[in-house]
Amino acid sequence: MRTGEFSKEQLRQIDVKVSKFVKVTLNLVGPASAASNHYLYGASDADCLGLPCLEDELDGILVDSAFKLLTSRDPHVRRIAWSNLADQIQAWTASLDSRPDAKPAQVEAFLSDRGRSNLSFTWSAARNASRRLAVFWSCPEWGFISATFQEKTPQPADRRMLQRSIKTIMRSERALKLQKYPSQGIAMECIPASKWGNQFIRTGENIRFCDWSFIHKACLNLCNLNALRLSSPEEEVDKSCRRCGHHTENLPHVVSSCRPLFHLRTKQYDAVLDRLIKARRRSFRILGRNHDVDGSGLRPDLVLVQGDTDILIDVPDENRLTAFAYTRRDKATKYVHVTNNLQRTFSNVSNEAIIVGALGSWDRANDKVLRKFVNKG
Numbered sequence: 001m002r003t004g005e006f007s008k009e010q011l012r013q014i015d016v017k018v019s020k021f022v023k024v025t026l027n028l029v030g031p032a033s034a035a036s037n038h039y040l041y042g043a044s045d046a047d048c049l050g051l052p053c054l055e056d057e058l059d060g061i062l063v064d065s066a067f068k069l070l071t072s073r074d075p076h077v078r079r080i081a082w083s084n085l086a087d088q089i090q091a092w093t094a095s096l097d098s099r100p101d102a103k104p105a106q107v108e109a110f111l112s113d114r115g116r117s118n119l120s121f122t123w124s125a126a127r128n129a130s131r132r133l134a135v136f137w138s139c140p141e142w143g144f145i146s147a148t149f150q151e152k153t154p155q156p157a158d159r160r161m162l163q164r165s166i167k168t169i170m171r172s173e174r175a176l177k178l179q180k181y182p183s184q185g186i187a188m189e190c191i192p193a194s195k196w197g198n199q200f201i202r203t204g205e206n207i208r209f210c211d212w213s214f215i216h217k218a219c220l221n222l223c224n225l226n227a228l229r230l231s232s233p234e235e236e237v238d239k240s241c242r243r244c245g246h247h248t249e250n251l252p253h254v255v256s257s258c259r260p261l262f263h264l265r266t267k268q269y270d271a272v273l274d275r276l277i278k279a280r281r282r283s284f285r286i287l288g289r290n291h292d293v294d295g296s297g298l299r300p301d302l303v304l305v306q307g308d309t310d311i312l313i314d315v316p317d318e319n320r321l322t323a324f325a326y327t328r329r330d331k332a333t334k335y336v337h338v339t340n341n342l343q344r345t346f347s348n349v350s351n352e353a354i355i356v357g358a359l360g361s362w363d364r365a366n367d368k369v370l371r372k373f374v375n376k377g
Contacts, residue, residue, distance in 0.1 A: 001058055002065045004125035011054035022051065027213040032222040038178035039188075039220060043168070046175035047188060047219070049201065056170055059129035063147060064163035066111070066126035070145050071156040082143060085110075088123045104139040111137040111145075133166065183228075184220045187251070187359050218251060218359050225249045255358035265358075272315050272356055273302055279374045280304060284311075294341035298334070304373055310346040311373055312338060314353050324363045328353045 001011075019037055028035045041056065042048025069081040089110050111127055112135070130137065136148045146153050147162060150169055154161040179185040200207040200215075207215070217223050226249040227239045241249040243260040254261065273289065287293055287303040287310070302313040314331045331353040339351045350372065355363035 001054070001061050004062060004122065006058070008055050008058060011058055015053055015055050018051075022049070026216040028216055028220075028222065031224065032217050032220070035216075035220050035222055036178055036181065036184055038174040039184075039216075041171065042175035042178055043171040044202070046172065046179070047201075048171070048175050048178065050171060057167060059133050060163050060166035060170070062125045062129040063133065063135050063149075063166065066123060067145075067147050067154075067162050068159050069122075071159055078143075085123055104142050107139040107142075107145065108137050111147075135166075184222070186221050187219045187357075187361075215359065218255075221251050223251060223254075225251065225254065227253075252358075268356075268358075269301065269315055272354065276302060276313065276315075276354065276374075279370075281306075281373055281375050284373050294338050296337050296341060298338050300335055300338065305346070306373075308347040310342050310349045312342075312349070312351045313369070316353060316355055324355050324365070327355055328363075328365065 019040055022040055023029065023033055023035060026035075037053075038048065040049050040051050041053040042050070044050030070078065070085070072078040072081065085107065089106050092110055093106060111123070111130055129135070130147075133149060137145060138148065138153075139145045146155070149162070149166055152165045152169075154165065175188075179188050181188075199205065200212075214223075221228065226237070226242065228250065229237050229239070239249060240247055241253060241258060244258050246253055246258065256265070277286065277289075284304040284306045287305045288300065289302055290299050291303075292299050293303050300312045301315045304311045304313070312335055314335065316327050316331060332351050335351050339349050342349045352369040352372070354366050354369060356366075357363075
């Protein structure tokens with residue numbers, strides 16, 4: 001790829017075959033095969049898989065190769081590279097002065113693709129890649145050069161950063177495009193909020209095979225639900241819930257508000273509470289779990305006590321990132337009377353919420369709450 005022996009069309013064919021195989025591995029088959037490739041090639045820190053897209057990375061590699069040759073630490077390699085570049089520019093312009101140091105502007109124009117060239121050499125490959133990536137080359141004087149990509153200009157001492165920056169930015173752009181999709185980007189907005197939202201992709205921990213076959217469809221909102229069925233304007237499709245009759249059977253309804261499935265949500269709550277109880281410091285004792293602790297009729301999910309310290313914990317679930325802050329505030333308001341009643345017995349009472357999304361998204365504000373009662377490490 002660094003020598004430009006493979007065309008983008010050849011690499012595109014490889015990407016198509018690899019993406020089909022990966023989608024089968026993720027159980028994105030049938031209607032779910034319409035999953036966006038941005039999920040495969042987007043940045044892993046944005047809950048995408050972060051797989052290399054050869055067609056995308058080719059341009060970055062070609063630009064990086066040219067930059068490394070022209071800024072090589074070996075003076076012999078650098079001299080040969082600049083001499084070869086001068087020969088190509090002379091063939092391109094047919095007017096290069098016999099003194100190459102007098103024409104640094106032509107180096108900028110050639111590599112930044114200002115004009116046309118039919119040359120098919122290393123520098124022309126880098127030139128075409130620079131045009132596609134909008135990389136701007138700057139040559140203040142002969143022998144000194146820099147490349148700028150989206151306001152990032154690595155110095156010769158940071159020669160390895162150019163390709164890394166291009167790759168990181170392009171993958172991040174794919175992830176952002178996916179999050180903006182009206183359907184497939186709904187859940188993808190929440191899960192990347194914390195690195196723990198997709199830790200199972202990197203480690204394989206805390207997930208079963210049956211969960212694996214479901215989670216990728218759910219994250220992309222591609223489950224086989226009535227509200228997601230495609231139909232023509234003339235065709236009337238029943239989009240109501242098959243279990244409770246709700247008018248819209250979509251993913252938020254199924255995972256959060258469908259009454260016949262409440263027992264599954266209870267299992268999710270219990271699993272989260274079990275982990276919190278197991279991780280707590282042993283000096284905290286359990287005053288109540290889903291229990292009325294003050295006679296108000298309200299039942300916080302968990303109440304922990306240590307000396308004069310009392311912590312109320314509630315575990316709600318949400319599907320959108322904007323709802324996390326509102327939910328935390330609403331839970332604080334809901335249990336304000338419980339907090340006031342417990343302050344008669346305990347001098348230090350805090351009312352907290354641990355927000356875990358229905359698909360496993362994690363609110364970063366949870367970390368501050370956990371530090372109050374969870375063992376470090």
